[in-house]
Amino acid sequence: MCAVHGDYVELVGRHCKWCGAAFGICRSCYRGHAYCKDECRAEARREQCVRANRGYLDGLLEKERRRDAAMRALAYRQRRRKRFGQSLNGRFVVVIVERRYS
Ligand SMILES: [Zn+2]
Numbered sequence: 001m002c003a004v005h006g007d008y009v010e011l012v013g014r015h016c017k018w019c020g021a022a023f024g025i026c027r028s029c030y031r032g033h034a035y036c037k038d039e040c041r042a043e044a045r046r047e048q049c050v051r052a053n054r055g056y057l058d059g060l061l062e063k064e065r066r067r068d069a070a071m072r073a074l075a076y077r078q079r080r081r082k083r084f085g086q087s088l089n090g091r092f093v094v095v096i097v098e099r100r101y102s
Pocket residue numbers: 016017018019020021035036037040
């Protein structure tokens with residue numbers, strides 16, 4: 001029996017992507033149906049939305065974390081550079097020059 005208009009006709013057999021139930025749909029109604037009934041489609045779509053949202057939020061958090069780490073690393077490098085500049089002043093420059101021509 002066609003899940004859309006309820007007649008006994010030549011059917012396309014499908015399994016619901018949501019609940020897994022087998023259902024039939026006639027060729028004239030079939031438009032790539034993947035769900036046995038509207039509730040299944042609605043549930044699946046809601047799940048998809050939730051998942052998409054979650055992915056989006058995760059992405060934001062991940063970006064934030066990465067920026068945080070980058071900022072910390074930058075601050076660390078800057079602190080270290082400052083310390084180098086203060087304590088090793090001239091010697092540091094000499095080391096670089098020696099390395100470049102070796
Ligand atoms: Zn279903």
